[in-house]
Amino acid sequence: MMRMQIIIVGAGSLGLMYAARLAGSGAEVMLAARGEKQAASLRDGGICLEEAGLQSRRYPVMATELDKAGAGMQPGADDWIWLTVKQSHLTDAFMDKLRLSGLLARGASLLALQNGIGHMERLQSHFPENPLYAAVTTEGALRTADTRVRYTGHGVFTFGKWPKAAEDGDKTQKMLLETLHAAGIEAELSNDMGNRIYQKLLINAVINPLTAIHGIPNGILAEDPGLRQEMADLHAESEKILLAAGMTAAGDSWGRLLQVCRQTANNESSMLGDVKAGRLTEIDWINGGISSLAKRYGLLSPLNDAVTNAVKSLSKS
Structure with missing residues (x-):
């Protein structure tokens, strides 16, 4: 063979x-x-x-x-x-x-x-x-x-x-x-990869824009009290929208998000790398994607809208 x-x-x-x-x-x-x-x-x-x-x-x-x-x-x-x-x-x-x-x-x-x-x-x-x-x-x-x-x-x-x-x-x-x-x-x-994509999107929608906006590696998000609160707020809004769009609730998603931050503590998110290099980012398909889902299901997405605009102001996207 x-x-x-x-x-x-x-x-x-x-x-x-x-x-x-x-x-x-x-x-x-x-x-x-x-x-x-x-x-x-x-x-x-x-x-x-x-x-x-x-x-x-x-x-x-x-x-x-x-x-x-x-x-x-x-x-x-x-x-x-x-x-x-x-x-x-x-x-x-x-x-x-x-x-x-x-x-x-x-x-x-x-x-x-x-x-x-x-x-x-x-x-x-x-x-x-x-x-x-x-x-x-x-x-x-x-x-x-x-x-x-x-x-x-x-x-x-x-x-x-x-x-x-x-x-x-x-x-x-x-x-x-x-x-x-x-x-x-x-x-x-x-x-059920549709659900897995939503679950990964929930993680990316918090880590990627916040590390890009603040210019920090993943691990600092979970360590700094102020940044941790930004994470919590963006996570809560994003999770609500994704659940409305059909994502299956799977236990402690906040705990998993913190775990990913710790496991990739020294990692520079791809969005931060793109911002530093002046390249197009994936913000339109991550937080912009969540904002689009919010409109489809009649929900508000002020935090996702805000980080989308903030990343766009830093990059070519």
Whole structure:
């Protein structure tokens, strides 16, 4: 039987971190980078993975530009295309480029690992012939150079079919689960990813904008009394809206939020990184997405509106 191939589209923090760990376990991985310069550096020197308390290690990896990825690999129905780019990159032009790459021509499964909401519906409309999976992760990573990434927080990688489906014993997703476990990645399957996306959105809607506005790593949010109150207020408003939109209440969501802050204490949120670099942020799909849900269900969202405007004032978004 052919080995499963994983093509990771997007060589940012999560793309590099997962590619290194998978490649280190012997999985067949290729990275599709945004430009040839980064791709060439990755081919020449691999990925350097840094982790607190451990000596950094370098992992060889195949890499190319997205335009050329189909020539390097021709994934089939047992293979996976992971999208680890940000929501702001999922434009119509990007979708066209992905289609023209040929990566999806033979029925490979498409796994989306974006923050916020709205991306799954867009991907489904663009690629209706390919099995579609949603994924969320509570792990942290920070890209420090084109070929270097710091693993900043342990967590869980959760994935499952989109839209919601009963477990059907699909061998492809079970093969991926085994591959993730072999790489030391804590992973689980879910048959209700819509709910998992909402639960992750609740976490992102608090941590990402507040760290971006205050210019701080995740851990300080939970330590400072004033910031902790800002967190509590934004969490309460966001949770109320998401519950109205259909999120299932799952125990102590406030406690889980604080736990994520502690687990990723030294992590710089992707939104803070984008603000520092003057890039577009994902605010429209995170807090802006919650504000849109509030309007749909006749609720008010003053805090989500406020942080959306504040982040936009700091960035290009």
